[in-house]
Amino acid sequence: MLSSACQYGLRAMIYLAQQPGDAYLPVRRISSTLDVSHPFLAKILQQLVVKDLLVSLRGPSGGVKLARASTDIRLNDIVLAIDGQKVFDSCVLGLPGCGHRRPCPMHEAWGELRSNFCSMLEETTLAAFAERTEVGGFRLTPM
Amino acid sequence: MLSSACQYGLRAMIYLAQQPGDAYLPVRRISSTLDVSHPFLAKILQQLVVKDLLVSLRGPSGGVKLARASTDIRLNDIVLAIDGQKVFDSCVLGLPGCGHRRPCPMHEAWGELRSNFCSMLEETTLAAFAERTEVGGFRLTPM
DNA sequence: TATATTGAGGACAAGAGAGTCTTAATTCAA
DNA sequence: TTGAATTAAGACTCTCTTGTCCTCAATATA
Ligand code: SF4
Ligand code: SF4
Numbered sequence: 001m002l003s004s005a006c007q008y009g010l011r012a013m014i015y016l017a018q019q020p021g022d023a024y025l026p027v028r029r030i031s032s033t034l035d036v037s038h039p040f041l042a043k044i045l046q047q048l049v050v051k052d053l054l055v056s057l058r059g060p061s062g063g064v065k066l067a068r069a070s071t072d073i074r075l076n077d078i079v080l081a082i083d084g085q086k087v088f089d090s091c092v093l094g095l096p097g098c099g100h101r102r103p104c105p106m107h108e109a110w111g112e113l114r115s116n117f118c119s120m121l122e123e124t125t126l127a128a129f130a131e132r133t134e135v136g137g138f139r140l141t142p143m
Numbered sequence: 144m145l146s147s148a149c150q151y152g153l154r155a156m157i158y159l160a161q162q163p164g165d166a167y168l169p170v171r172r173i174s175s176t177l178d179v180s181h182p183f184l185a186k187i188l189q190q191l192v193v194k195d196l197l198v199s200l201r202g203p204s205g206g207v208k209l210a211r212a213s214t215d216i217r218l219n220d221i222v223l224a225i226d227g228q229k230v231f232d233s234c235v236l237g238l239p240g241c242g243h244r245r246p247c248p249m250h251e252a253w254g255e256l257r258s259n260f261c262s263m264l265e266e267t268t269l270a271a272f273a274e275r276t277e278v279g280g281f282r283l284t285p286m
Numbered sequence: 287t288a289t290a291t292t293g294a295g296g297a298c299a300a301g302a303g304a305g306t307c308t309t310a311a312t313t314c315a316a
Numbered sequence: 317t318t319g320a321a322t323t324a325a326g327a328c329t330c331t332c333t334t335g336t337c338c339t340c341a342a343t344a345t346a
Binding site (some may be wrong): 024026027028042043045049056057058059060061062063064121 | 320321322323324325
Binding site (some may be wrong): 003004005037039040044057058059060061062 | 303304305306307311312313314315
């Protein structure tokens with residue numbers, strides 16, 4: 001459904017949203033906390049910098065931080081930046097040009113699932129997600 | 144969500160369910176109708192033969208046909224045979240061992256989506272799908 | 287029986303996604 | 317001013333999926 005890169009990106013952004021204050025956080029710190037490879041995560045976060053979801057600073061005490069308030073970034077923004085629009089157009093049977101005309105028999109059921117998924121991503125802000133993560137003792141790492 | 148192989152397999156099975164009579168249908172016929180590569184489809188259908196969803200016969204007037212009545216094969220069976228159980232355990236954030244303990248904040252929403260998807264595959268028989276395909280003028284091919 | 291037709295099976299090629307590595311550019315701080 | 321820390325950028329490798337190709341075995345039919 002979502003690529004690994006996108007999943008890592010989401011987890012990193014949620015982790016960043018949990019950070020108090022406004023300091024830059026080194027990517028190396030994030031990658032070791034989330035237990036993903038540092039070079040790979042760096043490349044992913046670079047994409048988010050380009051898309052203006054993160055700002056970065058080089059040098060000592062540099063790193064990365066959210067470009068906007070966490071209440072103003074939605075999961076949707078991140079998914080779109082990394083995986084692109086195709087996620088939201090995906091189809092069960094993989095037929096191109098799906099749903100426009102003569103949809104397949106699955107379209108009614110699938111279309112609803114897909115739009116629910118989109119709504120979930122569009123409506124959830126990083127802030128909401130991060131808060132729930134802290135309050136509920138939820139996890140972002142495998143263990 | 145589903146691999147290409149699985150999507151091709153589904154389309155082929157639906158097409159087979161639409162066939163009247165009980166004759167064997169050559170894989171080459173199926174592949175050209177669905178506009179997918181013949182060797183690739185052949186390999187996929189082989190898996191379905193092994194899993195007893197299809198029976199095959201070599202030689203002239205040989206081919207492939209459903210092993211059971213189309214009312215007795217569910218989309219679920221096909222997906223399981225080709226992509227395996229992992230499809231039904233997939234997770235938005237890709238965390239291993241998901242949902243068992245300390246689920247992530249997305250779990251409530253995602254879990255429901257995932258179970259709806261599973262239900263759809265479990266409840267839909269090939270017969271139902273094929274009938275809808277014919278009645279509604281739906282399509283199985285790109286154009 | 288001879289032959290054409292078909293699936294079975296395995297080796298192989300191409301592509302995409304995931305992940306690594308190295309070097310350069312930038313910036314803070316001693 | 318020097319050096320260490322950190323991101324930026326791109327080339328590179330690995331692995332898995334997708335897709336191709338060729339040969340062999342089976343079988344209906346003439
Ligand atoms: S018609 Fe809808 S459900 Fe069917 S293949 Fe296209 S997008 Fe998927
Ligand atoms: S807890 Fe649920 S939604 Fe969250 S990562 Fe695991 S399976 Fe996915």
